[in-house]
Amino acid sequence: MWDKQIIMMLVEGTGVTLYMTLVSTLIAYILGLPMGITLVVTAPGGLKPNKIVYKILDVVVNIVRSIPFLILLVLLIPFTRFIVGKSYGATATIVPLSIAAAPFVARLVESSLLEVDHGVVEAAQSMGASLWMIVWKVLLVEARTSLIVGGTIALGTILGYSAMAGTVGGGGLGDIAIRYGYHRYQADIMIVTVILLVALVQILQVIGTKLSKKLDRRITG
Numbered sequence: 001m002w003d004k005q006i007i008m009m010l011v012e013g014t015g016v017t018l019y020m021t022l023v024s025t026l027i028a029y030i031l032g033l034p035m036g037i038t039l040v041v042t043a044p045g046g047l048k049p050n051k052i053v054y055k056i057l058d059v060v061v062n063i064v065r066s067i068p069f070l071i072l073l074v075l076l077i078p079f080t081r082f083i084v085g086k087s088y089g090a091t092a093t094i095v096p097l098s099i100a101a102a103p104f105v106a107r108l109v110e111s112s113l114l115e116v117d118h119g120v121v122e123a124a125q126s127m128g129a130s131l132w133m134i135v136w137k138v139l140l141v142e143a144r145t146s147l148i149v150g151g152t153i154a155l156g157t158i159l160g161y162s163a164m165a166g167t168v169g170g171g172g173l174g175d176i177a178i179r180y181g182y183h184r185y186q187a188d189i190m191i192v193t194v195i196l197l198v199a200l201v202q203i204l205q206v207i208g209t210k211l212s213k214k215l216d217r218r219i220t221g
Contacts, residue, residue, distance in 0.1 A: 014196055017172035019090060021158050024161075032109060033106075038054075039061070039110045076096045108150035145212045155208070156201045159200060160197075
């Protein structure tokens with residue numbers, strides 16, 4: 001049963017899962033980081049309050065976050081096909097993964113930036129720092145430890161989403177679990193894929209925790 005072909009399939013599935021997770025996380029941060037910053041800046045009491053912009057963005061983030069990933073995956077099939085040329089496979093799955101994760105990332109970023117001591121921001125303002133200088137050199141720098149922790153959480157969440165995408169041929173370990181563990185009743189393969197997914201989450205968690213602690217020592221030191 002556990003021949004070389006099965007082992008290579010699991011190794012390849014692990015690589016595909018990491019590919020989907022890392023690329024989707026990168027794109028989610030490209031989309032979600034500006035959204036999170038905008039939410040903080042335009043919020044009531046923010047650096048540049050704008051009720052209309054804040055309310056629109058807040059509603060959009062809440063709506064997308066409230067849609068279950070599998071439903072969003074199906075809803076985005078035409079858009080995914082337009083972007084990638086097909087609606088199945090690892091690369092195609094990155095599209096809905098990124099869109100689903102971007103609002104989640106925005107909330108993580110918003111939460112991290114709101115933790116920054118307001119006195120540090122006021123000090124920068126008193127020295128005549130511009131809006132974007134405060135954002136890039138004060139808020140993001142002061143919140144970097146929390147942002148790293150948030151990034152680790154995002155990686156774990158997106159990895160879980162990628163496994164769910166296996167139900168519609170998304171590729172990776174989730175696809176293997178569905179095709180072999182569920183449809184072919186091979187419980188041993190199902191168990192191994194679950195173990196591999198848990199191991200990936202734990203590895204990413206350890207890396208993120210160590211990196212955040214290292215950055216935290218730099219701040220306090």
